[in-house]
Amino acid sequence: MTVADAVLVTGGAGYIGSHTVRRLIAGGHRVVVLDDFSTGHRWAIAPQAVVVAGDAGDQSLVGVLIEQHEVGAVVHFAGSIVVPESVRDPLKYYRNNAAASRDLIEVCVEKGVERFVFSSSAAVYGIPDRQPVSESAPLRPINPYGTTKLITEWVLRDVVASLEQRDAVKDEGFRYAALRYFNVAGASLDGTLGQATPAATHLIKVACEAACGVRDKVTVFGTDYPTPDGTCIRDYIHVEDLARAHLDALAYLGAGGTSDSFNCGYGRGFSVRQVLQAVQKAAGVKLPIEDGPRRPGDPPELVAESSRIRNVLGWKPEHDDLDVICETAFRWESTRNKAYSRA
Numbered sequence: 001m002t003v004a005d006a007v008l009v010t011g012g013a014g015y016i017g018s019h020t021v022r023r024l025i026a027g028g029h030r031v032v033v034l035d036d037f038s039t040g041h042r043w044a045i046a047p048q049a050v051v052v053a054g055d056a057g058d059q060s061l062v063g064v065l066i067e068q069h070e071v072g073a074v075v076h077f078a079g080s081i082v083v084p085e086s087v088r089d090p091l092k093y094y095r096n097n098a099a100a101s102r103d104l105i106e107v108c109v110e111k112g113v114e115r116f117v118f119s120s121s122a123a124v125y126g127i128p129d130r131q132p133v134s135e136s137a138p139l140r141p142i143n144p145y146g147t148t149k150l151i152t153e154w155v156l157r158d159v160v161a162s163l164e165q166r167d168a169v170k171d172e173g174f175r176y177a178a179l180r181y182f183n184v185a186g187a188s189l190d191g192t193l194g195q196a197t198p199a200a201t202h203l204i205k206v207a208c209e210a211a212c213g214v215r216d217k218v219t220v221f222g223t224d225y226p227t228p229d230g231t232c233i234r235d236y237i238h239v240e241d242l243a244r245a246h247l248d249a250l251a252y253l254g255a256g257g258t259s260d261s262f263n264c265g266y267g268r269g270f271s272v273r274q275v276l277q278a279v280q281k282a283a284g285v286k287l288p289i290e291d292g293p294r295r296p297g298d299p300p301e302l303v304a305e306s307s308r309i310r311n312v313l314g315w316k317p318e319h320d321d322l323d324v325i326c327e328t329a330f331r332w333e334s335t336r337n338k339a340y341s342r343a
Helices: 015-026 059-069 083-088 090-110 144-167 203-211 239-254 272-283 307-312 322-342
Strands: 006-010 030-035 050-053 071-076 115-121 175-181 183-185 218-221 236-238 260-264 289-292
Touching: 006 015, 006 059, 015 030, 015 071, 015 239, 030 059, 050 059, 059 071, 059 090, 071 090, 071 239, 083 090, 083 144, 090 115, 090 144, 115 144, 115 239, 144 175, 175 239, 183 203, 183 239, 183 322, 203 218, 203 272, 203 322, 218 272, 236 239, 236 322, 239 260, 239 307, 260 307, 272 322
Parallel strands: 006 030, 006 071, 030 050, 071 115, 115 175, 175 260, 183 236, 218 289
Antiparallel strands: none
16 A cells, blocks of 8 residues: 555544544545544544545445545444443444444455454453463453454454465455554643543543543442452553554555554553542542442453564554653643533
């Protein structure tokens, strides 16, 4: 793929998608954003992108976009992402994540798209036997969200294997990189772009909203986990570093890299209570915090073993600092809080 080829970004109006779109455009790529705007925002999309309202699983629409814009690569963010909701409403997740992704992949193969970067998740690991967790760890998701991400990875794996067997080549044709996100947080350093997802459940976002008075409290879901302070431990990655990883994945595939999965994390974890302390430091306020029961589908700890993405993709994170993550998230939220009406 060259910069002359367009990149189709599904879910490009969302949190991670919008940051990635901005980086793609800065890198000289033509970008087409496909989003149904159920959770994303038009104002978050860089003005240089072509914007189309629609479903990533609409094969007719996607086929037309690939042909009209000479799409050479797809970055697939679109889908539902709330773990507790996936437990309550699994059918929504099998439709929006697994079924839609299957249909998208099919039309990409039919239309000759050769590069596919998939927004996967550390949820595919479930409760790992050891930490940090590597890409070779058993894949045992414990909630429908993680299961639907894993199903899409399986579809990609099997499609590539089938094409390689048919064509007897491994360095041409449809190939993919599945990026397994750990906990994404933060906002752009210039304060102009951040997470504006309605009814977000991610801890740092929720804590920053509470610091701005948008929420009346922060609930700690589970205080009896087998961790030093009894709360869950997660590997938090700054959204700008994650956006960079998508460009690195496209470059890797464009240079003939083979299909693979990559952990996206820093390799160290922080507990819920540590995160809340960092948000309080960034905001300069004391948060209203209450302890609550565990949520279904939450593993006690998830920390990435991230040597593969660093060594294979050449990914070099620039914002591996919990304070920076929380400071940028709060700066965005404090600005966003004054403009909620435009959502």
